[in-house]
Amino acid sequence: MPGPGGGDLARLRQLNERTVLRVVREAGRPRVAEIVAASGLGRTVVEEVLQSLAGRGWLVEEPAAVTGRGRPARAWRFRAEAGHVAGLDIGAHGVRAVVADLSGHVLATVHERTTPALTRQKRLRTAGAALDTCLSEAGAPAPWALGVGTTGQVDATGRVTHCNAIPGWTGLDLAAHFRAATAPALVVVDNDSQLAALAEHRRGAAVGVGDLVLMQAGLRTGMAMILDGRLRRGSHGAAGDLSLLRGVAWEAAIEHLHRCPDVPADVPGVDRAERAFAEARAGRPRARTAVRRYVRAMAVAAATAVSVVDPALLVVGGAFSRSADLICEPLAEELSRLCSSVPEIRASTLGAECAALGGVALALDGIDRRLLADSRGRLPDLGVNSL
Structure with missing residues (x-):
């Protein structure tokens, strides 16, 4: 049979480049033998591809840690700074x-x-x-x-x-x-x-979790879902948007914090919710009541998603995740009344960012x-x- 043509060889080289680059990125600082094993390519091919990618600025060769006698194996690193x-x-x-x-x-x-x-x-x-x-x-x-x-x-x-x-x-x-x-x-x-x-799933509180619901709690509220490890946007990008469902009291929930009697009247509106959390943390009864009412209203919205998706994890995200010590426990209690099964609840590790x-x-x-x-x-x- 005839050998591969020039176009086929060029495409094969392109596939090999992407394979090797992906292996190095995922592995961190692999040695050549590790790249060969992970890529399934022959050592000669891997060596050629490594040299090509290094020459074009994608990879850097670095000395590997010495583990015994003899010449240390070479290690390769993805040039993330490029x-x-x-x-x-x-x-x-x-x-x-x-x-x-x-x-x-x-x-x-x-x-x-x-x-x-x-x-x-x-x-x-x-x-x-x-x-x-x-x-x-x-x-x-x-x-x-x-x-x-x-x-x-x-x-x-x-x-x-x-x-x-x-x-x-x-x-x-x-x-x-x-x-x-x-x-x-x-x-x-x-x-x-x-x-x-997406951020919580990649680098935050939900790394490695396949099914999760994120409840974004802050001056604005929102919700999103990761199912089978993938972000679900929906057909129109509206998955998890409960803003028009008046029955869940989603948009109005923050008013329980804004109207908290323990927050001085001269505190600006943008800071009133955080001040209500601070007063509740200090043990003031009316502030604790305001927080509980806020959580109860948010729980109705969270229960809507939890009952449909049955996630393993509910992440409390957004700026108010800093007050997870006041939110997570009462939220679990409210969900236990509203849902047949309650997921684990974690606070965001990424906060407002x-x-x-x-x-x-x-x-x-x-x-x-x-x-x-x-x-x-x-x-x-x-x-x-x-x-």
């Missing part, structure tokens, strides 16, 4: 930016407060300025990819299809805006609660799809920070 990604969380009350390397290691974070009344253009300028400041603090040029989280429903193209928290936000094409404003190679956009769940960190995860996923899943082209040289 590029950068960024995550943005744009909400009614603030904007957060995170810059990370290609392994997801966070290099810088920036937080800017806003108000719900801020105009669309001013909010977008604030988000852009926060991103620029974060990139500057990280010492990073333009990111390879940007993941943006926002309150409201987002379609597959990156357009906000519904948002009642930010005036003028519905209909905004966030993906197009940031492609034009920052010109990274890739812009991906999703709902902030969806991204918070979880949606921005989810943007980082979304950006990295986009790079993986473009570089590693697509075998139609040769991996580019990394002489420039772009795809």
Whole structure:
């Protein structure tokens, strides 16, 4: 039979490159023998691919730890510092930016407060300025990819299809805006609660958990689900959105904290909920009652998702996860009255940054799809920070 043609050989080399690169990224600092075993490729092929990827800036050869006599085996490392990604969380009350390397290691974070009344253009300028400041603090040029989280429903193209928290936000094409404003190679956009769940699953309280529900508790509320290890957005990006279900008292729950009698009248509205938690922690009865009422209202919404999904884990995320000591136990009690089975409840380990960190995860996923899943082209040289 005739041997493979030039096109077939080129595609085979491209597949081998992606296989070896994936093995090195996942393993950390593997030796050649470990790469051969994990990839299923022959040693000669692996050696050739390693040299090619190193010459084009993807990998670095490093001395391995000496474990005995003789010449130490060579180890290889993915050059995570070769590029950068960024995550943005744009909400009614603030904007957060995170810059990370290609392994997801966070290099810088920036937080800017806003108000719900801020105009669309001013909010977008604030988000852009926060991103620029974060990139500057990280010492990073333009990111390879940007993941943006926002309150409201987002379609597959990156357009906000519904948002009642930010005036003028519905209909905004966030993906197009940031492609034009920052010109990274890739812009991906999703709902902030969806991204918070993704971050908790990748690097937070839910690592290794297949089925989970995230309850985003903060100045705005939200919910998202990971099923079988995958984020579930739904057909229209609205999975977990309970904002229009009046019976669950989802949007009004925070008013129990805002109206807490133990919070002085001169405390600004944006800080009243956190002050109510502080007063409850100090043992003030009326504050503890306000927190319990807040949890009871949130539990109805959580029970709706828990009863449908039957997750192994419920994560309390968002800014109020800092007060998990006051939320988790009464939440479990309320769920025990409402659900036939109660999942384990954990507080977020990422706190208020979880949606921005989810943007980082979304950006990295986009790079993986473009570089590693697509075998139609040769991996580019990394002489420039772009795809």
